Amino acid sequence: MAGLPNIAESQLAETIRRMGRPGFESALLAFFRRIVAPDNLIILAYRDAGPPQVLFRQTELPQVFAQLDDTYLGGAYLLDPYHDLHVSRVAAGVYRLTDIAPDAFQRSRYFTEYYRQTTLIDELTFIAYPVAGVSLNICIGRDAASGRVFSATEAATCQRIAPVVVALAEQHWAGLAAETGPADDVAGDLIAALREHGIDITPRQAEVALLILRGHSTASIGLRMGLSPQTVKVFRRQLYARCGLSSQAELFALMLPLLRGS
Template sequence: MIRFSVLDRLAATIEAVGSDQFYPVMCEYLRECMEFDNVIVVIFVGSNVPYIAHTRHDGPDVFRLVDEQYLSGAYLLDPVYHFHLKHGDAGLYRLADVAPDQFRSSRYYKWYYGRIGISDEITVFLPVSRNSTVTISMGKDTSSGTTFSQKSEDNLRKHKSVIMALLRTHWHTLDAPHLGIPGASSLADSLRQELKSAHGVSISTRQAEVALLILQGHSSPSMGLQLGVSTQTVKVFRKQLYRRCGISSQAELFSLLMPMLGKANIHNEKS
């Protein structure tokens, strides 16, 4: 069996820049830098449905719920997605670095992470344009029964500048000019279409964005910061949204829209 060195993997990654094989080869290079059980490459573009560019698992299939649950709406609660929306700095992050302080005790963590079996995760996070971010999340699961040691993390960090340079170069060579990302329209617009189709209710894109932020648990001031408008303007959009939908509470909004997120995502992928 041929044993490849980290330099061999690096050379192969450089040669793969601009090709469809870049992310699989890149992940092999990362594996030489730090041993992991599973890896997923996720590209975020604005608030669109994320694009899964590559996955690999050597143990249990920790990505079995990606299509059914994550892309169908669970990503809206994911810390890495929100770090992208906040235009977080490029770097290598553990999940705890970007998650809320009580994330591991949250219902979402138990409902999603608890079921897929990932015990530890380190993510390469790189904003590559004003609204686009490339992430590569490397995980540990039950197949190894361990977490990443500080030594392993430190070794990965030695390669940080090279990793970031490779990702940037590939993005500008291939992905940026030819995104080809399913779901190019936003989830908010797809949700609008689904609401219109299912209930004959018409809402604006901004009202749909407010609806999604409400479902994520944002307050009116927080929504204002996300949307770049005043708190009072958010309240106006919220009032309009409730009136259009014929509801009067967050609970009613949740019951109305949550079942549609998956359908809206499917519509997004077909558009």
Template sequence: MKSTDQDKALAQAIRALGTPDFARAYAALLRCYCHFDNLIIIAYSGENRPTVLYREYTDPIVYQPMDSQYLDSAYLLDPLYHQHRKGETRGVVRLRDIAPDHFRRTQYFKAYYKQTTLLDEMAVFATISESVTITSCLGRDRSSGTPFSKREIRTLYENGQSLSALAEQNWQGYQPDGQRAAEPAPLGDRLREALKRQHDIRLSPRQAEVALFILRGHSSLSIGLNLEVSPQTVKVFRRQLYAKCGISSQAELFALLMPLFAKLTQEE
């Protein structure tokens, strides 16, 4: 893409700030930097359900699981969502660079992510407030059949801060409709209460933490680093967790907890 075309697209995005035309102009600007098969702009607010602000695609299959699963509860296991939860993220992030080490082995990946046919995903993060993050997720799927090129990735990284600034300026003060102002209790606490209430399973806070790390795709080594314990200690917690739940695999843990996640998000 010629620099003059990029300059025109940037000017159009600036002129569209604060108007209903901004998302489309922003998408046109992003397309100047890389070819993407799909784009979705999502607002995350704390642990609440995400809100879709804009989307476009080549193959509609990429967003079918989004509406049926992701927005319902699967987002709780998404690496991009957890990047939002860390707070104050700006610029461009590549999914494969922030995903846990065993992400591709998870039931989340097998049951949800593979259905989208996504091969590569980049996201522009814009921090709107302490609790609200806007992410513009650019994907390559089966439509093109290839990941982003090194040149496209480099160009996005080089322009990441200005892309974040544009999104922050447009959506400054944004608050999702119909969501509670107060942050819900931590997911681990709500999960423990739901397991106790519905299955008479009583997990310790640490066992619940380990369960969530497992579902997100962290190995025992990665969980240990996050919790500042040894991998051997993590394995003890895992055995205790599986014994209390009466299961023997990560797939069974996923099947047990995902329906609870859906109910927890419905209660918000």
């Protein structure tokens, strides 16, 4: 009987063999390369307190992760759509950035000041929960190295293999440290940090500020907060007036250093 071209299946078998052992992450990346050919891979463990833990990263272009340690882990992760999925405790599975990003994400300062600099043009992330309070993000991306997004067929392939990837991740990282201590109060920390600068804002205004920075439009903020667009605009005007700002760029410049201290 002639052998079948089962290279991807053979690589999956090797990934299974390395589960719980050194080389698992590299074997998993090799499996992904066989089926959807990503340009990069990063694996992050999110907890409710503090920045995510980087478990693995691999890329052909250094620029992709050039600002990861300083900017992203330094506080910008709080504005990332995938961090929002962690807070929401979405079901395990695979999520595409274009499907879960806020409606004005590509116009946000987070996107223009950080995300665009990575050269990432598409991202698919497998989310698993290996231990209580920890969400594991296995992010495969396309960047300037290939200059192309994942095709519909590739995205569908990731949907099909998601249960397998999630099961592997939950077993391999079952020994991760669980969540300890109280969850970050991002809005509260932002209010306190601004107060130290002589600026007083309300909890509602702080929530509006964070949603603006995450890339939500006025309509989207209204839906998230249960407010009318007109009320959101009032909160935005009050926020800008109290902070002495006139643009989202100024809001980002003021808030990001404060988020780094949260």
